[in-house]
Amino acid sequence: TIGKQLSRELIKNLYSVGLDEIRFHVVELKLLKKVEYTVKCTNMDVGIEVPVIPGNMGFYKKLITEAEKRGAKFVNLNELEISEGNYKNLLERGLKLRKGTIASVEGSEEDALKILEWASKNTSNINVHYCSALYKDIVQTRVRLRRKALNIAKPYEKVTQEGTVLKGEIRVNIEFKNELFKFLENLPFDYETVNGKLIMFVSVSFLNNIAKYLKNKRIPYEAFIVEEYPGRERIIRNITPYHV
Structure with a gap:
């Protein structure tokens, strides 16, 4: 969830019906207040999942540091992908497709790996993961197939x-x-x-x-x-x- 529309009441309701994990898509550091509230008021596993926009390593380091302070269990860094919905915005930012791929943004994986290396030396109570676009596609395809098969x-x-x-x-x-x-x-x-x-x-x-x-x-x-x-x-x- 992006978290902007997620009220405290809704967080409690989600927890009361059995939700055991929630992932916040944090685009602004002020949204970490909701991460902190969820950690304090529920027993859910609280994490953050964000795409890595090249050239913004300072933001991600700050995000991980603050997320750890607020009790988040993990931060998932995803390789940024070009899609029909975001390609104009990404092109306006000067971002481009990585050679040899069909959707990966050039520089996203490189920055993500640098952030992982930094996190391994500068954090102790939070897990930081990286998921490439290829791996995510494979996993998501498997999940979709399994859901359809079960039905x-x-x-x-x-x-x-x-x-x-x-x-x-x-x-x-x-x-x-x-x-x-x-x-x-x-x-x-x-x-x-x-x-x-x-x-x-x-x-x-x-x-x-x-x-x-x-x-x-x-x-x-x-x-x-x-x-x-x-x-x-x-x-x-x-x-x-x-x-x-």
Whole structure:
């Protein structure tokens, strides 16, 4: 939160409903008063997250020093990125794109690393981190994928930490449909038929049991672990044959 519209009452309300961490986007040092109030009046982890504008190292050093005095737990320094919303303002300041990147501002990372080095020698009770634009994009993409996957995953599907969806797939001749349905009657599954083949989608955790059952019954089958990206139309990331 930028913090300008964040009243003391709202801070208390957020804490009362269970918020356990808050990050302030501090563009002016006077906003640190709200950081101090939040530290004193709640048990939330209070931190600061700011993009590093090249040529402003004095501000960031002062920010870190004052944040530590007020009890903030951390300061996250983000590499400044050019976006559709800020590019005119950044160009007017004389800032430009770093070569070899699609959004990183030249000089931001260099200043951030210098600030980190300074902080390591001049602070003792606050953590200072740096996050590059590339790393942030990777993490944010993973978070978005995982959120989407959790919303659309079927009962037999598992959502990975990377935000993909895992499921087991069994293929048998259609003549074994009733027998296999009976075996799976208490488990979540889905199926489709293609060219005389029954394709069943099941939990990866139960794939081994099904494969063993089919093998013991001498029923010809194919089994796979399928990993997909979540979406209206699933994009397959990987298919791994499964054997017992």
